[in-house]
Amino acid sequence: xxxxxxxxxxxxxxxxxxxxxxxxxxxxxxxxxxxxxxxxxxxxxxxxxxxxxxxxxxxxxxxxxxxxxxxxxxxxxxxxxxxxxxxxxxxxxxxxxxxxxxxxxxxxxxxxxxxxxxxxxxxxxxxxxxxxxxxxxxxxxxxxxxxxxxxxxxxxxxxxxxxxxxxxxxxxxxxxxxxxxxxxxxxxxxxxxxxxxxxxxxxxxxxxxxxxxxxxxxxxxxxxxxxxxxxxxxxxxxxxxxxxxxxxxxxxxxxxxxxxxxxxxxxxxxxxxxxxxxxxxxxxxxxxxxxxxxxxxxxxxxxxxxxxxxxxxxxxxx
Ligand SMILES: [Mn+2]
Numbered sequence: 001x002x003x004x005x006x007x008x009x010x011x012x013x014x015x016x017x018x019x020x021x022x023x024x025x026x027x028x029x030x031x032x033x034x035x036x037x038x039x040x041x042x043x044x045x046x047x048x049x050x051x052x053x054x055x056x057x058x059x060x061x062x063x064x065x066x067x068x069x070x071x072x073x074x075x076x077x078x079x080x081x082x083x084x085x086x087x088x089x090x091x092x093x094x095x096x097x098x099x100x101x102x103x104x105x106x107x108x109x110x111x112x113x114x115x116x117x118x119x120x121x122x123x124x125x126x127x128x129x130x131x132x133x134x135x136x137x138x139x140x141x142x143x144x145x146x147x148x149x150x151x152x153x154x155x156x157x158x159x160x161x162x163x164x165x166x167x168x169x170x171x172x173x174x175x176x177x178x179x180x181x182x183x184x185x186x187x188x189x190x191x192x193x194x195x196x197x198x199x200x201x202x203x204x205x206x207x208x209x210x211x212x213x214x215x216x217x218x219x220x221x222x223x224x225x226x227x228x229x230x231x232x233x234x235x236x237x238x239x240x241x242x243x244x245x246x247x248x249x250x251x252x253x254x255x256x257x258x259x260x261x262x263x264x265x266x267x268x269x270x271x272x273x274x275x276x277x278x279x280x281x282x283x284x285x286x287x288x289x290x291x292x293x294x295x296x297x298x299x300x301x302x303x304x305x306x307x308x309x310x311x312x313x314x315x316x317x318x
Contacts, residue, residue, distance in 0.1 A: 006043075007050050007075035007300075010057050014072040015307050017300055018107035019043065021080035022095055025278075027088065027117030027156040031246035034280030035115045038292075039080050041279040042112050045286065045293040050075075060315045061301055063263075067315045068301045069308060075110075075300060078102055088155050092121040099125035103271070108303070110296060113275035115157035115246065116144055119231045123164045126229055126271050135174040135221030136164060137265060139258065140233035141202070141249035143177065143184050145191035157276075160231075162191050172196035174225050176217040178261070179205060179236035181251045202251055210257040214264035227270040232262065232295065234276045234288060242291060244282030255291055259298060266299050267306035 006019060021039025053059050057071030081098045084090040095111075099122045102109045111122045119138075127134060138144070138161060146158040155163065161177070164170050172195030181202035192199060198220045205213045221228050239248035241255045253261075266272075274292055282288045 003076045003078045005074070006047060006077050007054065007070065007073060009074040010071045012072065013074035015074075015304060016107045017073070017075045017110050018102035018105070019046070019075065019077045019110045019112065020098055020102055021112050022083065022114035022118045023080050024083050024085070024091060024095075024114040024117065025246075026085050026091070027115050027152070030151065031115070031157070032278065032281065033246070034278040035113055035246055035276055037279045038114060038277035039112045041282075041286070041289045042274070042277060042292050042296070043077065045289045046296055049293045049297055059301065061305075065315055065317065066305075068305055070301070070304055073300065073304045076107065088153065092117070092124075092155060095121035096125045096128070099271075100129060103129045109271045110299070111271065111273040113273065113277070116140070116160055116231075116233050116275040117155065117157040118160075118273055118275050119144075120155065120160040120163040122271065122273050123160075123170075123229050123231075124167060126227060127167045127169060130169075130226050132226030133169050133171060133174060133224055135225040135228040136161075136170055137176045137178065137217050137221050137228065137230045137269075138233070139178045139231070139236040139253070139261070141179060141181055141235045141247070141252060142233070143180060143188040143192060145188040147187055147191065165191070165195050165197075173198065174221055174223060176200065176220050178213060178217060179253050182249050202253065205253060205257070210260035211264060214261045218265050218268060222268060228265075228268055229271045229273075230262070230265060230269040231273045231275065232258070234274070234292065242288045244278050244286075244288030245276050246278045246281070247276075259295065262295055263298050263302050266302040269299070272299055
């Protein structure tokens with residue numbers, strides 16, 4: 001795989017991120033297609049953000065009023081997976097291989113869907129590359145625990161979490177589903193119950209707040225595990241704030257809550273995926289795409305800060 005540079009480290013990189021697009025929405029099946037355009041749209045928005053705000057490897061994180069030194073941070077673009085649209089099994093093998101390549105090269109993968117079918121093959125790459133138990137935190141309106149249906153088969157955007165649990169080293173007690181709401185089939189709900197999956201339902205999240213939810217999620221995902229995988233399905237958000245997604249589930253998290261949550265858990269996360277950004281349904285100012293770029297950049301800056309040994313410099317305030 002050839003790669004281009006999104007953010008060039010000016011000194012020896014201490015931390016490297018690999019952007020990988022998965023322009024696939026054939027597995028959406030029952031939602032609105034269009035997530036295949038997500039990787040390209042987000043890549044452009046992310047580049048714009050980097051170009052406008054990062055100067056000489058420095059940027060100010062205004063949420064904390066602190067300077068972030070990105071001079072030892074490299075973000076490479078591994079392009080989009082050349083993916084099969086005629087054979088689901090081939091498609092997921094291609095995604096696993098591409099993610100594995102990035103992991104093996106010492107990068108933190110930023111896997112961008114595509115529909116939520118992206119999680120199972122990318123998580124499988126982490127599962128193959130490690131030996132210990134793994135934690136998984138899933139922000140989502142839906143369970144994604146479909147066993148099988150005539151329309152979607154056993155591998156689709158609706159079944160990724162069930163397939164991931166079947167791999168063996170993701171125990172239910174280390175998996176956290178955050179933001180579930182509305183209605184599910186009894187079959188999908190009961191898979192989580194069977195495995196003892198942790199769940200923070202959307203109304204519970206609202207009551208406890210983003211910080212408490214993040215703290216709880218991290219405690220569960222970290223207990224006895226070697227690595228943590230974070231998957232963000234955009235439909236975890238209230239569709240009023242994030243219209244660019246395939247299935248507008250009423251209710252949901254606010255963008256600020258999602259940002260707070262992701263920033264809290266990011267230092268402990270080894271692979272991030274972001275799924276179900278659907279630019280076809282986004283609005284004119286590209287609100288959802290811009291939000292996704294922000295989320296990716298938050299992940300990069302927070303992890304960069306976590307690897308800095310010196311205390312970050314307070315940005316001068318006026
Ligand atoms: Mn999902």
